[in-house]
Amino acid sequence: MVVTEEDKIFAKNFNINDLPDVPAGLPPHLKVKQNRVVSKKDAPVDTANAIYSGSHVFSGVDNSVKLGNFYEDFKVDVISCTETDMEFDMIGIDAAFANAFRRILISEVPSMAIEKVLIANNTSLIIDEVLAHRMGLIPIAADPRLFEYLTENDVPNEKNTIVFKLHVECPKRQSRLQVLTKDLEWLPNGSEFLKETGGSTSTSTTKPKTYTSFSCSQDSLPEFADNPITPSYLDILIAKLSPGQEIELEAHAVKGIGKTHAKWSPVGTAWYRMLPEVVLLKEVVDENAERLVKVCPMNVFDIEDMGNGRKRATVAQPRNCTLCKECIRDNDLADLVELRSVKNHFIFKIESTGSLPPDVLFTEAVKILEDKCERVIADLS
């Protein structure tokens, strides 16, 4: 056989992907593998994400995220948003991001929490340590961005400490008394407890020393002038007092992060799940359809009339699915239904403890991740 010059040129420029009958992009079965986790009866499959840029190079597909694509594809859908709770959909992003945001929300977004409790008197049933611990866990409705961290060498001042006073006494010959967070009284001028100065050297002209050194009153600051600092909820039970018992203490709240102690976590929970996708592989009719509808506890399926007395199951509310796998327990149904999760669609929920609204918390979390990147870049250059 003679190889002509033309053949050579053809061979040189030949690319199989240019042929008209070679499909472009990933074949459908791989596409499903790439984008969906499938919950099988015993275990989920295809859980891993192919994140390597060259993963699909033999299918002629570039797997790298280009910033351009991301800019076009990324979407956020807010489902609900109140002062304390928020649900939104994050679409077109990898789990690495969703998880980073979740981890930062829980352990790295700062908030204010009681760190020091100075107990002057406690004759209640609850011992001092436990009482102090309970105080620490009370969520405080104060914007942490207005405060600074109290470092080891700092003195507590109006920029880094919030002081609360608690003084309750249950009078004799009365019924038991509940001590609630509404009994906490904010002291904008700082601590009222005097420090022991050791000897009578202090003259009456110097201001007596307390446990904080505020240079001005916090309620003279514009941020707190009209909204005094309180706990997030005023009905949290701190202790119960019997007649004749008394608690007198001062609680100092400082800024911190959840990594140090969970009391500084600004969220009750922050969590996400992938969007469930329920697929009927074959038509599910009549008895099976009714069975399917009955078996699902979350009412995912619905029945549709096909006319002449026949019925067909439809997937009405896939979002409700909790992946409980009840519908694939029986073998015959397992062949009909496939439970998938969309790998890049996250249903994200944030419950704030009250220091900041959840949408602000999320933006703060993203900012913290940005700062981390910045720090690494600065370290490397």
Added chain:
Amino acid sequence: MEHGSFTNDSHASFTLAEEDHTLANAVRFMLNQDPRVTLAGYSIPHPSLECVNVRVQTTGDPAREVLKDACQELMLMNRHVRSVFDKAVSEFMVEYARLKAEKEKKKKAEEEELQKQRELLDSMDIESN
């Protein structure tokens, strides 16, 4: 901190102090997406140590630059996430306020209607028999 060799800067490990899975996993993702990278991974040497080791091997570019680019891109993506999120929230708030106003208007209208009917009923002096 970088641990690499003087002769070949395309392979190196980096120790990031005071970081954990949060950043390392995201950075690993970004590195893997970069076509210049042949291998990227991270490990935490010990749970009580506050650091992660990130390993980067490239096809020839300096590993340090590639890691820097990954962080840079991660930062840009975060910025984009933030702007999209803020926009979505403000749109939601507007929509929410609108719906709420509409609902209240409807409720008010209904109440007025009811009131009118009641008045009408009162004014119609119906004789009971």
